[in-house]
Amino acid sequence: DQQVKQNSPSLSVQEGRISILNCDYTNSMFDYFLWYKKYPAEGPTFLISISSIKDKNEDGRFTVFLNKSAKHLSLHIVPSQPGDSAVYFCAASDAGNQFYFGTGTSLTVIP
Amino acid sequence: EAQVTQNPRYLITVTGKKLTVTCSQNMNHEYMSWYRQDPGLGLRQIYYSMNVEVTDKGDVPEGYKVSRKEKRNFPLILESPSPNQTSLYFCASSSPSPVGYEQYFGPGTRLTVT
Numbered sequence: 619d620q621q622v623k624q625n626s627p628s629l630s631v632q633e634g635r636i637s638i639l640n641c642d643y644t645n646s647m648f649d650y651f652l653w654y655k656k657y658p659a660e661g662p663t664f665l666i667s668i669s670s671i672k673d674k675n676e677d678g679r680f681t682v683f684l685n686k687s688a689k690h691l692s693l694h695i696v697p698s699q700p701g702d703s704a705v706y707f708c709a710a711s712d713a714g715n716q717f718y719f720g721t722g723t724s725l726t727v728i729p
Numbered sequence: 730e731a732q733v734t735q736n737p738r739y740l741i742t743v744t745g746k747k748l749t750v751t752c753s754q755n756m757n758h759e760y761m762s763w764y765r766q767d768p769g770l771g772l773r774q775i776y777y778s779m780n781v782e783v784t785d786k787g788d789v790p791e792g793y794k795v796s797r798k799e800k801r802n803f804p805l806i807l808e809s810p811s812p813n814q815t816s817l818y819f820c821a822s823s824s825p826s827p828v829g830y831e832q833y834f835g836p837g838t839r840l841t842v843t
Contacts, residue, residue, distance in 0.1 A: 661819050661834030719772035
């Protein structure tokens with residue numbers, strides 16, 4: 619039973635525009651959320667995280683928004699660049715012990 | 730260079746032949762974990778370890794064993810591999826940060842069980 623869901627398997631955006639990747643979760647006990655980026659033949663790399671006491675966290679071009687009442691988080695990339703083309707995974711954790719990942723969204727940024 | 734290493738990177742084996750995938754990190758991290766990635770299922774946690782001699786089951790532990798005798802190493806053991814364990818495996822490690830646990834992943838081990 620998937621506790622973290624990414625319902626869009628793929629997304630294409632034009633270079634310079636905003637990319638919005640979405641993630642939903644079911645477990646209200648999750649208190650920490652992360653986004654990872656994965657290139658082919660490499661392991662995932664950490665991108666940005668947010669704890670449940672916040673509703674927004676920014677790091678350069680990347681912003682994560684958390685809506686606890688809707689059990690929804692999103693990753694905004696502005697402006698999108700061709701090098702952002704990768705698979706993005708969201709993940710959630712309860713107290714940093716177990717981690718639950720979504721199925722991933724493949725982002726393609728078109729030059 | 731701070732890194733998580735896994736060996737081997739690729740492995741083809743036969744059903745029932747015991748194998749071990751090694752994982753090592755040089756960042757003095759307390760937390761280590763194993764995941765498998767399958768199409769349509771994302772990454773699923775197999776086992777994790779909060780510190781030396783402390784291990785616990787993740788979401789999909791059946792058919793796997795782990796040990797944590799040293800802080801830097803966290804091997805994954807398949808005592809009797811079966812074809813449904815054909816997958817891409819990732820090891821990860823982390824330490825608590827002010828925000829939480831940001832895991833560093835190894836490059837992956839692609840395992841095929843025939």
